[in-house]
Amino acid sequence: AQTPDNVQGNNQLYQLINTRLAQMQAVALYKWQHQKPVEDIKREQVVIEKSVAQAMEQGLTAEGITPFFQIQISLAKKIQNYYHKRWAKQGLPESMGTETELLSLEKIRAGLITLGAGIIAHMAVSTEDHDFEQFMQIVRHPALNMKDKAVLFQALSRVKPVSYSSRLDRIVAEKILYVGSTGDYQPFSYYQADTDSGEKILTGIDIALACDLAKTLGATAVFIPTSWPGLLTDLGSGNYDIMMSGISKKLFRQQLGLFSDSYHQGGKTPVSLCRKKHLFDSLEKIDRPDTRLIVNRGGTNQRFVKEYIRQAQVFVHEDNATIFEQILAGKADVMITDKIEVVVQAKKHADLCATMPDDTLSYSAKAFLINRDLIWLEYINAWLEQVKSDGSLKQVFNRYL
């Protein structure tokens, strides 16, 4: 529909197109005075290249903009030839011939590029609803007939905004991969003080993998915080291309998002002070009324506890990053978490031990979580297959374990 804004926007756009065509008299005059040919193929390439670059910046497709500028240039040549023919027959009109100070071609050309940028910027805001009548009325030149203008109008109607059929295209085009990570889960995603500056830096297996994935896309990984309770809501916001944080591949998550193939298999296992480990070396022993079991909120650890723990006292700890300190300080007895985290923590703290080092109480696989975008998923899986087969996945795990 033609809203007043729309009519106004189109009006300005058609005026700019008309102005560009009107400039061709000045170009023709310069070339006439300097005995230069109308056509300059090299210059046309420059004009097209600049237009395509500007169009991309404005979110328009090169496929739309290129034919439009090609036709615009061919009409520009038609207009220049029209003047040259006239001047050849009748001589230059006196007003023109006496004009001593000619604009340099360079200046005129710079003006044309500016006009082109204006045309493209206006196209970007009014890509739909072009008005043929309005266009025909505004774009006028004695050298152009109806058909010339109709062809230009048709090309204008075909200038379209870029639409991505997959997030993959957007990532490649923008060169940014937005990665969601919790930053509270060793060895996958956690903060570590930099040895030089002391600044807390996000690190871990998933962080390294995210950087590798981004690199294959020619992109930079930009990390946006997320949280275990907020994981699915954050995913739903559309602001994240991928969640990478040692996420367990669970059906309740897959009901909303989409998981990649898994990159790690493990399961839940208990951890306690080493000197108490004999007290907690089975689920039966753990699930007793005098056991103080600690769990972080919102993740699969809490789900496991809700499902299997009936009698033990459960302490929900809000800060996943300080949860092991609670056990070390004697404020809690035991935690049930992913085996890989237990391995890391037991290595880090001599007083912490896996109470069932050879067992897992559940099976879970780690995978990356995305929105429902199968093309993007295929890319991630193809990349995963590559890092699995070339050994680089294993290297990353070894670096953080």
Ligand SMILES: O=C(O)C(=O)C[C@]1(C(=O)O)C=C[C@@H](O)C=C1
């Ligand atoms: O810059 C010029 O020499 C022009 O004539 C303008 C223009 C154009 O429309 O951009 C038209 C024809 C030439 O072949 C190259 C460029």
